[in-house]
Amino acid sequence: xxxxxxxxTFDPIHIGHLIAAQIACEQAGLxxxxxxxxxxxxxxxxxxxxxxxxxLQMVKLAVDAHPYFRPLDIELRKGGISYTIDTVKxxxxxxxxxxxxxxxxxxxxxxxxxxxxIEELTALITFIGLMRPGYILDLEDLPVHIQQAVSLAxxxxxxxxxxxIRSRKAKGLSIxxxxxxxxxEYIEENGIYGS
Ligand code: ATP
Numbered sequence: 059x060x061x062x063x064x065x066x067t068f069d070p071i072h073i074g075h076l077i078a079a080q081i082a083c084e085q086a087g088l089x090x091x092x093x094x095x096x097x098x099x100x101x102x103x104x105x106x107x108x109x110x111x112x113x114l115q116m117v118k119l120a121v122d123a124h125p126y127f128r129p130l131d132i133e134l135r136k137g138g139i140s141y142t143i144d145t146v147k148x149x150x151x152x153x154x155x156x157x158x159x160x161x162x163x164x165x166x167x168x169x170x171x172x173x174x175x176i177e178e179l180t181a182l183i184t185f186i187g188l189m190r191p192g193y194i195l196d197l198e199d200l201p202v203h204i205q206q207a208v209s210l211a212x213x214x215x216x217x218x219x220x221x222x223i224r225s226r227k228a229k230g231l232s233i234x235x236x237x238x239x240x241x242x243e244y245i246e247e248n249g250i251y252g253s
């Protein structure tokens with residue numbers, strides 16, 4: 059089985075994340091995509107507004123009805139900040155027999171050489187780089203072990219981010235349709251982002 063991992067803060071999860079996952083799934087021939095909220099240092103300037111439990115709950119509500127999208131709480135369960143290599147090793151222990159691919163923005167691909175223990179990582183997993191229209195990426199400039207671990211998927215541009223959603227909410231504007239209905243309702247009911 060081939061599983062794509064979509065990691066993020068998901069503060070909140072929005073339709074850009076879901077469409078990206080759907081496209082990665084189709085273009086890379088994945089069987090499932092697992093959405094993994096990551097831990098963020100609490101007293102950073104850009105610390106999440108929603109709690110870890112709320113971020114996970116929003117992911118669950120967003121993917122619940124989908125036949126092959128699932129929530130993955132592995133990094134929240136572990137606590138602290140996780141290196142990808144450690145998460146991957148834990149995943150492989152807990153879920154033997156699955157091939158994992160990390161779904162990342164194409165702009166992140168060029169930074170893969172700087173990732174912690176990247177040689178070990180490219181021996182264990184592959185990466186799916188989501189290309190924005192017009193974005194130029196020269197894979198040939200990267201070390202061969204990275205080139206071999208990366209496949210690219212064409213993604214339409216969706217000008218939406220969690221930051222934009224939080225800022226609309228702070229201004230009292232509606233975020234309906236930018237997040238799945240059940241996430242929208244959860245945000246309203248729990249007064250997250252200053253509803
Ligand atoms: P923030 O605005 O808070 O930084 P974000 O919307 O970028 O959040 P993250 O949770 O940080 O969301 O993103 C998780 C992953 O989803 C990242 O790899 C990010 O590049 C990708 N992503 C986010 N928004 C989009 C989008 N509109 N189209 C494609 N990929 C996206």
